[in-house]
Amino acid sequence: MSSIKEVAKRAGVSTATVSRFFNTPEQLRESTQEKVKQAIEQTGYSVNALARNFRRGKTNLIIVVLPALGVPYFASVMRGIESVAKAKGYSIMIKDTQFNTVPFNQVSDMFFSRQADGIILLGSISPYQDVVSRNGHTNSLPPLVVSCENASPDLAGLPSVRIDGIKAAFDATNYLISLGHRKIAFISGSLSQAVSGEREAGYSKAMKQAKLAIHEDLITDGHLTIEDGRRITRRLLNQPSRPTALLCANDEMALGAMHEIKLAGLSVPGDISVIGFDDIRYAEISDPPLTTIAQPGEEIGEKSMYKLCNIIDGQAIDNKTDVVEHQLIIRSSTAPAVL
Amino acid sequence: MSSIKEVAKRAGVSTATVSRFFNTPEQLRESTQEKVKQAIEQTGYSVNALARNFRRGKTNLIIVVLPALGVPYFASVMRGIESVAKAKGYSIMIKDTQFNTVPFNQVSDMFFSRQADGIILLGSISPYQDVVSRNGHTNSLPPLVVSCENASPDLAGLPSVRIDGIKAAFDATNYLISLGHRKIAFISGSLSQAVSGEREAGYSKAMKQAKLAIHEDLITDGHLTIEDGRRITRRLLNQPSRPTALLCANDEMALGAMHEIKLAGLSVPGDISVIGFDDIRYAEISDPPLTTIAQPGEEIGEKSMYKLCNIIDGQAIDNKTDVVEHQLIIRSSTAPAVL
DNA sequence: AATCTAAATGTAATCGATTACATTTAGATT
DNA sequence: AATCTAAATGTAATCGATTACATTTAGATT
Numbered sequence: 193m194s195s196i197k198e199v200a201k202r203a204g205v206s207t208a209t210v211s212r213f214f215n216t217p218e219q220l221r222e223s224t225q226e227k228v229k230q231a232i233e234q235t236g237y238s239v240n241a242l243a244r245n246f247r248r249g250k251t252n253l254i255i256v257v258l259p260a261l262g263v264p265y266f267a268s269v270m271r272g273i274e275s276v277a278k279a280k281g282y283s284i285m286i287k288d289t290q291f292n293t294v295p296f297n298q299v300s301d302m303f304f305s306r307q308a309d310g311i312i313l314l315g316s317i318s319p320y321q322d323v324v325s326r327n328g329h330t331n332s333l334p335p336l337v338v339s340c341e342n343a344s345p346d347l348a349g350l351p352s353v354r355i356d357g358i359k360a361a362f363d364a365t366n367y368l369i370s371l372g373h374r375k376i377a378f379i380s381g382s383l384s385q386a387v388s389g390e391r392e393a394g395y396s397k398a399m400k401q402a403k404l405a406i407h408e409d410l411i412t413d414g415h416l417t418i419e420d421g422r423r424i425t426r427r428l429l430n431q432p433s434r435p436t437a438l439l440c441a442n443d444e445m446a447l448g449a450m451h452e453i454k455l456a457g458l459s460v461p462g463d464i465s466v467i468g469f470d471d472i473r474y475a476e477i478s479d480p481p482l483t484t485i486a487q488p489g490e491e492i493g494e495k496s497m498y499k500l501c502n503i504i505d506g507q508a509i510d511n512k513t514d515v516v517e518h519q520l521i522i523r524s525s526t527a528p529a530v531l
Numbered sequence: 532m533s534s535i536k537e538v539a540k541r542a543g544v545s546t547a548t549v550s551r552f553f554n555t556p557e558q559l560r561e562s563t564q565e566k567v568k569q570a571i572e573q574t575g576y577s578v579n580a581l582a583r584n585f586r587r588g589k590t591n592l593i594i595v596v597l598p599a600l601g602v603p604y605f606a607s608v609m610r611g612i613e614s615v616a617k618a619k620g621y622s623i624m625i626k627d628t629q630f631n632t633v634p635f636n637q638v639s640d641m642f643f644s645r646q647a648d649g650i651i652l653l654g655s656i657s658p659y660q661d662v663v664s665r666n667g668h669t670n671s672l673p674p675l676v677v678s679c680e681n682a683s684p685d686l687a688g689l690p691s692v693r694i695d696g697i698k699a700a701f702d703a704t705n706y707l708i709s710l711g712h713r714k715i716a717f718i719s720g721s722l723s724q725a726v727s728g729e730r731e732a733g734y735s736k737a738m739k740q741a742k743l744a745i746h747e748d749l750i751t752d753g754h755l756t757i758e759d760g761r762r763i764t765r766r767l768l769n770q771p772s773r774p775t776a777l778l779c780a781n782d783e784m785a786l787g788a789m790h791e792i793k794l795a796g797l798s799v800p801g802d803i804s805v806i807g808f809d810d811i812r813y814a815e816i817s818d819p820p821l822t823t824i825a826q827p828g829e830e831i832g833e834k835s836m837y838k839l840c841n842i843i844d845g846q847a848i849d850n851k852t853d854v855v856e857h858q859l860i861i862r863s864s865t866a867p868a869v870l
Numbered sequence: 871a872a873t874c875t876a877a878a879t880g881t882a883a884t885c886g887a888t889t890a891c892a893t894t895t896a897g898a899t900t
Numbered sequence: 901a902a903t904c905t906a907a908a909t910g911t912a913a914t915c916g917a918t919t920a921c922a923t924t925t926a927g928a929t930t
Binding site: 195196197207208210211212214215221239240242243244245246247248 | 885886888889896
Binding site: 877 | 901902903904905906907908909910911912913914916917918919921922923924925926927928929930
């Protein structure tokens with residue numbers, strides 16, 4: 193692979209001039225540009241990003257941390273991130289935390305060892321505690337945007353883009369209550385994960401406001417997966433008095449729940465109403481189509497990436513949370529309660 | 532951020548010694564290791580990957596090219612890639628080609644400009660033609676593994692890991708034939724995409740062998756998405772004599788197809804049997820559960836990454852194709868034809 | 871203690887681009 | 901034509917780690 197030196201030699205100019213050809217071509221006389229251009233073509237040269245990045249102290253890489261690959265909701269956020277990243281000249285590294293089992297400092301170390309310029313957190317691993325404990329050497333965080341709902345106190349005050357998760361779960365629960373449901377179960381991911389915690393808060397708020405007992409079947413154990421949605425639902429259905437409505441912490445759990453309800457010979461929404469979260473593309477074609485809370489994934493992604501760019505560029509950091517709008521999408525998995 | 536110089540100074544050794552502490556610690560006397568270790572702790576130093584990578588001429592990054600984010604099948608391949616990448620010290624960059632609209636040379640240039648050490652292709656963009664035309668300067672490819680079925684002649688002879696797509700579609704079609712179906716439509720992605728072309732070949736082979744007419748309703752237009760599965764199915768259902776079975780080029784199309792069939796007041800599999808491809812995790816819980824061809828995604832991912840590592844390390848390249856086994860998963864979306 | 875040897879450590883070049891500063895050049899002005 | 905000025909170009913230091921080769925050191929052997 194040819195270097196800038198060879199190009200310079202061939203073009204009869206200095207390496208500085210070749211470098212300028214790429215970075216500030218308007219500084220060069222046209223005849224010089226032409227010479228350099230030809231030399232580049234002859235040698236097939238392209239800038240060595242390894243050297244450039246080293247010299248500039250910038251990787252042009254950002255890390256997107258997500259709890260699992262292949263989750264449709266995250267894919268839409270990623271699309272938003274990507275479109276902005278492309279425009280800004282960044283490439284995206286993904287870091288799958290396998291349901292948050294990867295500690296954050298493993299991610300932040302990638303920044304401190306100059307492997308990436310910034311981080312967008314889509315999963316809810318907790319940064320502060322780990323980072324602060326980095327040998328007590330820094331209480332500064334890498335450029336970081338938190339783009340998942342999150343009630344974790346660790347994350348409070350960090351730049352973030354998200355829906356109002358409490359309000360969203362509150363709205364969903366209220367909708368079920370308005371349909372006459374009184375026994376409403378909440379199928380959650382592990383409550384230690386902040387997303388689930390926040391959604392639980394909204395659920396509880398609505399239940400309390402309606403003076404409804406918070407069902408002890410509110411089960412907290414599990415990942416936000418189809419499999420765990422099924423497992424928890426099976427348990428729920430085996431209990432003496434089953435709920436008439438299920439609020440699920442995401443659509444995948446809801447789809448799993450609907451499957452189990454139907455397997456048990458019951459009907460959705462005839463016997464049990466189901467609401468999900470995220471409005472993934474499978475929600476529209478499930479049987480019945482799933483009522484859910486939609487999050488504007490692409491918008492969240494775009495805004496997050498803009499925010500991250502500002503932080504990386506050292507512009508005034510706004511630590512405030514950008515709240516984007518959620519929307520209750522009413523489909524056919526919910527119906528009035530039959531009492 | 533502190534550099535190796537400061538650590539060296541603090542420890543009272545040379546920078547070479549500090550470097551050895553990280554790379555060949557067994558060369559250092561224990562007392563020296565101790566001194567260096569303390570200096571590292573005091574300064575909070577961590578190796579500058581930008582500098583190290585530049586010096587070593589290696590990025591430790593690979594690019595995974597995929598047609599779209601959030602496709603569950605690709606996610607399973609990614610998991611396989613990731614587990615091996617982690618073991619080998621690589622990080623993963625993703626490049627979404629938005630249904631193959633990104634030309635390959637845009638990806639290969641990332642290699643030639645030293646932004647990545649190698650490429651795994653999960654989408655079926657065609658490398659040769661673009662790369663060879665790189666100003667006629669190189670007919671050599673970047674380290675590359677092709678991990679999608681692909682009948683494209685451009686890709687023949689490249690290192691790859693895949694199922695036998697022709698055989699898989701052949702098996703699926705034969706299964707439908709064995710159930711008594713005679714009018715079998717094939718819902719494909721764009722046939723210009725090699726994956727679809729290969730699957731089409733297997734379908735045609737089985738139809739010919741059974742002396743069945745290849746239905747002109749074999750529609751070739753579309754991406755491998757739910758939306759296009761629906762669109763094509765709607766068209767199919769509006770035709771005078773509709774097929775009794777649908778072979779879909781992937782599960783998402785099949786799920787879309789089932790939804791439209793049910794919307795039209797028909798039953799799956801009562802009126803129309805449906806088979807998908809990939810066995811994504813939604814297939815098991817669809818209504819009815821989807822019969823499909825399973826691909827061992829994680830295995831494909833793992834093998835691909837191993838192969839890529841070998842190529843990057845300059846070991847004897849095996850250009851041969853690793854064929855992994857597919858499997859027909861029979862669920863409830865297929866039934867004997869009612870004639 | 872002197873000598874030898876292998877292990878440990880240091881010196882300094884190097885990777886390839888960028889860029890501050892210095893120098894040259896082209897064209898304008900007298 | 902001489903002088904001036906701004907634009908164009910060149911020189912050489914620099915980013916931070918690695919490593920070939922040189923030197924020093926510790927401990928063994930005489």
